[in-house]
Amino acid sequence: MTNIDVLEDKKDKLIAKRYSKEKRFILFGRLAISLTIIFLTILLGSIVLRGISGFTTTTITFDVNLDKKLIDPESTNDKKIISSARWRKITRDSIYNVLNEINLVMNGEVLSKAEQKSLVRLFSRSSEYQIKDIVMDDLSLIGKTINVTLPAASEVDQFLKGRIDQSLPEDDRPLNNIQISWIKHMVDNDMINRTFNSNLFTKGDSRNAEEAGILGALMGSFFALLICLLISFPLGVMASVYLEEFAPKNRLTDVIEVNINNLAAVPSIVFGLLGLAIFLNVFNLPRSSPLAGGLVLALMTLPTIIISSRAAIKAVPPSIREAAMGLGASKMQSVTHHVLPLAMPGMLTGTIIGLAQALGETAPLLMMGMVAFIVDVPQSITDPATVLPAQIFLWSDQPERGFEEKTAAAIMVLLGFLLTMNALAVFLRNKFERKW
C-alpha cells in the first residue's frame, strides 16, 4: 500500500525544484504585467505633470494711454488711418509707465535703454496688436486711458510656474535679475495674475507660446475626419456586405480578402507616399488641405471598418436570413431589411475605433503637407490646415520652454478626444450587444 505523501527523498527534492521553477515563472509574469502598467503610468503621468499647467496662463493688467495725438490727431475716425497708427510706440510708452504705477520708479525718472528692453520683454509680443484690436472695436476709447489685461510673455508665465531655474547664472536664463524683481513686485501689486488659458482653445498657431492655440488644428482634424468618415464608412459597409453576403468563392474574392488584411498592416507612412504621389501630384488636390489628408485617412481606415463590419455581419445568425428568405424576400432584401440593421451597432463601433485611429495618425499627413505653420483657422475642407497630432509634433520641436507645456496640454486634449470616442464605442457595443 503506497501512501502518496510518503515518497522517496529524491523525488521530494525534484518536486521542490519544480515548484520553485513554477514560482519563478509566475514571478516573470507578474513582473511583465507590472512593468507594462508602470510604463503606462509614467507615460501618462509625465504628460499630465507637464501639461496640466498649460491650461492656465499668466496675464498682466496695466493702464494704456491711448494718446489721441498718436492715433488719430485729426479726428478723422477713419479706420484706415487708425489702423496704421503707431501702435508699437503707444504700447511701449504705456509699458514703460507700468513701473510708475507700482511706485517702483520715481516719477520723471527715465529707464535706461537696456531696462526698457527688459521691461518690454515681460509682455507678450502681440500686445500692440491686441490693443489695436480693442480700439478698433470701440473708437470712442481714443484719447482715454484704459485698463487692459493682456497675456504676459511666455517667460514670465514659465517663471511663475517654477520652470525657470533661478540658480543658473544670469546669462543662461531667459529672465535676468532685474526682470525677476519686477515680476515679483508686479505679483505683489496684483498686476500679474494666473487665469484659464482661453487662447489655447480659441486661437490658431502662433510663434509666441502665450498666443498659440489648437483651434486651427482641431478644425483641421474635424474636417479631415469628416472626409474620412463620409468616404470610408459607406465604402466599408458596402464592401463588407459584398464580401460576407454576395461574393462568390473564387480567386478574385480571395485576392480581395488578402488585400484587405494586408492593407490593415501596411505602415501608415506608405499611405502618405500614396497620397503624395496620387492625390497631390496626379489629381492636383490642394496641398495641406483636410480634403487630401482626409482621403488618405479614409484609405487607411477602410480595412479596419471592413474587418469589423464583416465580423458584425458574421455575428448575425443565418436563421435570420433564412427566415426572411423563407417569406420570399430576395437575398438583397434579407440583407438590407434584416442583416444590416442588426449588424449596424457593430459596424458603428468599428467605425468609431477606426476614426479614433485616424485622429491620432500623423505620419501620412506629414507627407500631405499637413504639418505647416498655419495661423488661420481653416474654414473649409480645401483651406490649408494642420491636424491635432501634427500640431503636437510641430510644437514639440519648438525650443521655447513655453511650448513644452502647450504640447503636453494639446496631448491631453487629444487623449481626451480618443478616450471619449473609445468610451462611446464600448458603450455602443455594450448597449447593443446581442447574444444569439
Next chain:
Amino acid sequence: MFDISLYFIFLLGLSSYYIGKNRAKKNINLITETGGLESHYGMYLVIWTILPAFIFYLIWSVISNYLIKEATLGSIPNDLLPNNLSMQKLFLDSIIVVAKGGSSLSKVPEISVAFYQNFAFYSTLGKSISTISISLISFFIFYKKIDSNVRAKNFLERIILVFLFISSIIAIMTTVGIILSLIVETTKFFQDVTIFEYFFGLLWSPQMALREGQVAAEGSFGAVPVFAGTFLITIIAMALAGPVGLFSAIYLSEYASKNTRKIVKPTIEVLAGVPTVVYGFFAALVVGPFIRRTSESFGLASSSESALAAGLVMGIMIIPFISSLSDDVINSVPQSLREASFGVGATKSETIKKVIIPAALPGIVAAFMLAISRAIGETMIVVMAAGLSAKLTANPLDSVTTVTVQIVTLLVGDHEFDSTKTMAAFALGMTLFAITLILNIYAIRVVKKYREKYD
C-alpha cells in the same frame, strides 16, 4: 464646377421617382406580377434618368480637362513657350488663373487666355446640352418601357450589387495605387543611382548640396546605414516588447483571476490606443534625456537622440500588440491539451512551456513578425527621438537614423518633386513596403492556418 445640367438631372431624377411609380400603378397589376413594388419602378426610372447622364458628364469633364490644357499649350506663341517641361506647366497654370479672372505675376499671352476661355465656354455648353439631352432621352425611353415585362426589383438589386462590388475593389485599387506610385518613382531613382550602390553602399548622405547643373548621383545613396539603424532600433524594441508582451499574455490567460484579467487587459490596451506622436513626445522629452543623464553618470558618452530611447519607447508601444495577439493564440490552444498535461501531473508552468507554447508557436511567431513589421514601419517615434545622420554603429547610446525618418526628412519641406532626393524617399518607401508586405503576408497566412487547425 457644379453647373446647371447637374441640377437639372438631379431634379428630373427626383420627379421621375413619382412618375415611374404612377406609371407602374397604372400599367401593371402588381398583385399578379412579381416585378417588384411601385417604388421599385420609381427607383428604376430614377437610375435610368440620372446614371447614364452623370457618367457621360464625368467622362466629358475628364477628357475636356485634359484636352483644354494640351490645346492651350499649343496656342501659346512659340517664342513665349518655355522649353523646360515643368516651367511649361507653371506657365500654363498662370494662364488658367488669368483666364478664370485672377491675376498672375508673370506676363501671359492674351491669345492663349482668350483661347482657353473660348474652349472652356463651348466645352461647358456642349457638356450641359448633351448631359441634359441624354438624361431626357433615357427618361422617355425607360418611361415607355415600364410594363410587366420589366423586373424592376431584379434590376435594382443588380445595380446595388455592382456598387457593392466596386466598393470591395477599392482595397485592391489602393494596393495597386501604392505599388504604382512607389514603382514609378523608384524606377526613376534607379536611373540615377545603381541598385548595387543603394543596397550595398555604406554612405548615405542625400542632403549633399545639389547645385544646378550638378550630376544628381553625386549625392550619396548607399542605404546600408539606414537599414542598419532601422534594424538596431527594431531589435531594441523587440528585446523589450517580446518578453514583456509574451509573459503578460501568458500570465493573463493562464494565471490571472477573472477579475484581474478584466482590469489589466483593458489597461494594457490603453497603451495601444495612444497615438504615436505622443510616444514620440515621451521619447524625445522624457526617455531620451533620462537615458543621457543616466549613461553620463556612468561615464558613457551618449547622444540625446540615442537609438536606445527610440527603441525602448517603440518597445512600450508594441507591448500591447504582442500581448493581445499572443493572448488570442494561447487562448485558442484547446483546453483538452491543458487537461491532458495536468492529468499526468504537470505543473502549470510545465504545461505552458512544454505543451501550450509549442502548440501556439506558429501563432506566436506570426505575432512577433507582425510586431516587427510594425516597428520597422513606425514613423513618429523615430522622427521625434532618433537622429538624422546615417551612422553605421551598433552602439545603442549612439544616434542612428531609420528608413522612415529618411522618408520624412526627404519629403517634408519644399522640394522639387522629381529630384533624386524625393525619388530616394520613394525607393526607401518601396523597400519598406516590400519588407513589411512579406512579413505581413507570411504572418497572416500562418495565423489563418493556425486558426483553421484548432477551430
Next chain:
Amino acid sequence: MIKEQTKLDIDNVDVFYGKKQAIFNVDLEIKKNQVTAFIGPSGCGKSTLLRCFNRMNDLIDICKVSGSILLDSVNILDKKLDLVRLRTKVGMVFQKPNPFPKSIYDNVAYGPKIHGLCEDISELDEVVEKSLKSAGLWNEVKDRLNEPGTGISGGQQQRLCIARAIATNPDVILMDEPCSALDPIATARVEELMQELKKNYTIIVVTHNMQQAARVSEKTAFFHLGHLIEFGNTEEIFTSPNEIKTQDYITGRFG
C-alpha cells in the same frame, strides 16, 4: 479470491458549480484492481465526480467540492495536498483523444520526463516501450515513434493517451467516456485493454454505454441528477436492480 482492498473511499461528497449543486452527498468505495463503472443519463454528475478524484475540477474557478475522498487513507480534497503528486498517482484518459501536437514518443515520455522518473535516455526508452506495449499500441507504432501523435487513427490516439497516462505509473486510471469518440472496433480494443490493465491498476470508467459497463466492470454505480442511486456488483445492478429508476434507465425507459 483475494480480499477486496479499498482504494478510494468517497465520503459525503458535495459538488457545487457556483450556486448550483451538481453532486449530492455521495458515499462510495472503489476497490483496488477492479473496474468500476459510473453510469447514468447525461448531466447526472458522473463525470463531475470522476474529475474530483484527480482534482481536475480545480481548473474551474466556480467549482467547490466538500466532503472527503480518501486515496489510500489520504484525503485528496485537502487544500494542502500537492496536486502534482496526486495526478501522478491518479492518471486520466479523456472523452476525446487529446494527444499533444508532438511525436508519439514525446507524448508518452512527457510524464516521466517532467516527473524525473528516469535516470537516462535508455531508461526512458524502456518506459515508453513498456507503456505502449501495455496500451497494446507498440506493434502498430514502433516504427514511427517520431511521427506526430495527432497523425494516427482515433482509436490509436486514444490508446496513445492511455499509454501516456500509465507511463507515470499511477495507481488509479480515470477514464471519462474513453470510447465515445471511437468506432466499434477501436472500442473493443480499448475494452480489452481495460481488462489487461486492471491487473495492475484500479480503473474507474464513466460511460454512456450500458453494454460497455456490463462488459468491462466489476462494480457499477448509477447516478441520477447528482444523486448516487445505486451501487453494487455489476451483475446485480444489471440483472436485479433494487431501485426502479435504475431499472428504468437500464431498460431504456429514460436517459
